[in-house]
Structure formats: structure tokens, C-alpha cells
Amino acid sequence: MHIDDWLQVIPPLAVYVMVGLVVGVESLGVPIPGEIVLVSAALLSSRSELDVSWEMIALFGVVGAVVGDSIGYALGRRFGNRLFGWMGRRFPRHFGPDHVAYAEHVFGKWGPLAVYFGRWVAILRIFAGPIAGALRMRYPVFLTANVLGGITWAAGTTAAIYYLGQAAETFLKQFSYVALGVAVLFGLTVGLVLKRRMNTLVERHAATRRAEQAGEEPA
Template sequence: MNEFLTWLLDAVQSVDPVIRTLLAGLAIMLETSVLIGLVVPGDTIVIVAGTAVSSPLEGVLLGLVVVLGALAGESIGFWLGRLIGPRLQHSRLGRRIGEKNWQRSERYLRRRGGPAIFISRFLPVLHSLVPLTVGMSGYPYRRFLAWTIPACVVWSTLYITVAAVAAGTYRQLADQLHYAGYVFVGVIVVFLILVFAGKKLLERLERRHLDHEHPGEAPVVDVED
């Protein structure tokens, strides 16, 4: 196990840091983009890139690029919603998402307002649909950024820190403990399980606000949150 993991981590680290960082930023941009984000494994690519971080500066630069990539993806979704949202929603591609998910995203934004933008970054499906829905609603772009930037920073910091610390600890212990590889894999698996469970719990809690349509609800407009 140790030999294989050492080879794998060395292979990732051997990739040019600039290329590795740009690939992570591109992956998360696609992962947060409307509809594309449902099939691109941005989370996994960021974790892999995080295991190659060898210094605080490299970690900060990776985090900055990942945040910028996430903001670019969400901004694409926002402006697509502002410019062609209804047409996209009723296109063949939009219909594959399902009317129920579109209505859920719209209802979530109406009921939560700004916090929906922050929380949706951590929710399945909604993290791709909410930016588009926000753009369609007439919500101001600057206020959209004020809610989504902190969410992207929290998300990227969490993923990169866990990956980098786990990989760094493994490298320190690999020559001393024959089961260091299992510890590394265990840490990553536990982290992913906790992330998955946390998303499901958050989704379940937030779903309480989405189960029933309240009469008289109106789309979010330029209001203070």
C-alpha cells in the first residue's frame, strides 16, 4: 500500500505546479457551471491537486485559483440566467434536469434570499442551478458575489487543507509505519463520507423550506438581505 501511494502521490506532484493548479481551477469552473457541473468531478480533482501541495504559498495559490475558477463558473451561470435563462430552462438540455429541480431552485431562492446563494454551494444539484436562477430573478450581480465569494473560499479552504495535511502527514510517516498508507486513505475516505453526510443533512434541513409552495410568493428582486 505504501509503495503504491508513494508512487501515486509522486506522480501527481511531478506534474508542473502551474499546469496542476490551472487544471484544478478549470475543473472547478466546469463543476460550478450550469448543467455541466452535474457531470464534472471537480471535488475529486481539487483533492488530487491538494495532495501535491508542498508549501503554504503553493496552497494559497491553489486555493486562489480554485476560488477564481468557482466564481467564474458561477458567474457564467448567473449571466446565462440573466440573458437566456428561460430559453435554457425549456431547452432539451434544461428539460433533462427536470422541472421539479428548476422549481425547487426558484422556490429556495425566494424563501432564503441571499443565504440560499451561500448554502447552495454545498448542496447537490442546487449548486449548479441556483446561480442561473439568481440571474433570472433580477438579483444584483454585486450582491450575488457578496454571498458566493465567502462560500467558495470556505469550500476551497476545506478541501485543499484536508488533502494537503493528509498527504503531508503520510509522507512523514511512510518510512516509519507500514500502515501509513491505510491511515492516509482512511483520512480521505472519512473526510468524503463526512462531506457527503453533511451535504445530505444540510439538504434535508433545507428541504423543509421547499416541500410546500406558499401562495403569493414572488421572485427575488433587488432587496436588502
């Protein structure tokens, strides 16, 4: 079966549910590529021959983000450091002690702003709910930042990709295949750059913290 035929038989509901589940699981605190799935689904919706609605993708993306973050918040509030210890053993490259300490620093300093803007950065996106819960951020404050971040990120990203796809399809035949590959590569590249930048910040914060601790010990 040609890929065009395969794409046309995918039930739209399956696409929406997949977006909601992947975004929700990532928001809960599991490091999976929610943004790439969202972008890929938005590109599918830009194909005029496919019956996939970008509005429904945006809706499921927002719901997944808000619900996933809220579950992560509840888990962080209930289990705190025990949760991070368990996740550190399962995902040491994302939830190591230095990563957790840096996330606590960022969320402790910026509060709901970190929840909102963290939605746009993958490594902070997985921390938002659990860290906010562990730090006992008031849930109404967290929920407001969570909803606003989910709407602007999921709905904004989906709408932008959809309309870019619609405009470019006028000029490029089979644009969706090209754009899908470009978007995935671009997303991976940006993700790697941000990850390296975040790792640098994590290492810098860890070095500062250890230096402060070493300076306090003799006293």
C-alpha cells in the same frame, strides 16, 4: 513508469489550471465533480516531494468558483427558463422541472444565504449562478455571497486537506495514496447521501406544489 515518477513530472501549472477549469465549469452549472478534483489536488500538495503549492490550488479554486458562478449568473439572467429547459434535456437528473422548482424556492426564500451555503452542497452549487441570475438577484449582492462562499469553500477545503495530509504523512508511509482513495470514497459517499437527501426534499416540495395547484384549480 512508477506512479511516484509520474506524479513528480506533472507540471504544477497543469494541476492549478485543471482545478480552476473543473471548479469553474461545475460552478457554471455543469454537473461534474469539482469537489473531488479540489480534494485530490490538495492531497497532491501535501506530498513533500511534489512541487505543488496548496496556496495556488486554493487561489485557482476560488477564481474558478467566482468566475464560473458569475458566468452562470449572466446566462441565467439572459436566458432564464429557456436555459433550464435546455439543461433539463441535457441533464434531466439534475435540471428536471422539480429540481429547478425546488432550487427557485430555496434561492427565492434565502437569497444570498443560499448562494453562500449552496457552495458546500453539490446539487445546489450547480444551480447558484443560473438561478440567482434568473431570479434577478442584484449582482453586487450575488457577487459578495459568491466571493465569500468561494473563498471559504475552495480555500478552506484546500487548507484543511493539506494540513491533514502533512500531519498524517508523519505517521503513515505512502499516506497520500491511502488518503486519496479514502477522500475520494468519502466524498462520493457524502455526495450520494446529500444527493438522496436533496432528492427527497425535491420530491417533497414537488408533491406539496402539486397539491396546492390541485387545490386551487376547483376554486
